[in-house]
Amino acid sequence: MNVRSGGAFVRDGVRLLARRAVTLALLAAVPAIAGAAMMHMKLSRSEPAANSVLRIPPKDLKLWFTQRPELTVTSVKLRSGSGASAVQRTLAPLARAAADSAPIVVPVGVTLAPGHYEIAWRTMARDGHVLNGIIPFDVGSGAAKR
Ligand SMILES: [Cu+2]
Numbered sequence: 514m515n516v517r518s519g520g521a522f523v524r525d526g527v528r529l530l531a532r533r534a535v536t537l538a539l540l541a542a543v544p545a546i547a548g549a550a551m552m553h554m555k556l557s558r559s560e561p562a563a564n565s566v567l568r569i570p571p572k573d574l575k576l577w578f579t580q581r582p583e584l585t586v587t588s589v590k591l592r593s594g595s596g597a598s599a600v601q602r603t604l605a606p607l608a609r610a611a612a613d614s615a616p617i618v619v620p621v622g623v624t625l626a627p628g629h630y631e632i633a634w635r636t637m638a639r640d641g642h643v644l645n646g647i648i649p650f651d652v653g654s655g656a657a658k659r
Pocket residue numbers: 552553554638640641642
């Protein structure tokens with residue numbers, strides 16, 4: 514049995530319309546959100562690439578971003594070893610060419626011994642968003658991996 518007053522019926526109808534309006538608003542917002550997300554800066558690639566095994570130690574680390582990062586607040590650290598024997602060095606100076614598509618180039622400064630390394634980078638986009646990440650790589654044969 515489903516006995517309803519006219520008032521309840523109208524209220525249900527209004528609620529249904531309101532729900533539809535919310536759904537439509539959400540559907541309309543999806544492309545806007547996707548567009549905004551695409552505009553945020555990201556790391557597009559690196560040398561060494563993440564999880565790569567290099568036979569020849571890299572002289573420079575290169576980071577490419579989808580936009581031009583703020584160089585003054587960019588830091589790149591190189592970690593080696595693990596636990597108590599871990600070593601972390603802050604690499605400097607940071608350099609990059611003028612073109613927006615140019616990578617940040619960080620000289621390593623020393624010849625890296627075979628082993629496992631991690632590049633810990635941190636930077637800021639023009640819109641103020643802070644980004645950071647870890648790029649693990651190995652020097653030497655795959656057998657050097659822990
Ligand atoms: Cu952003």
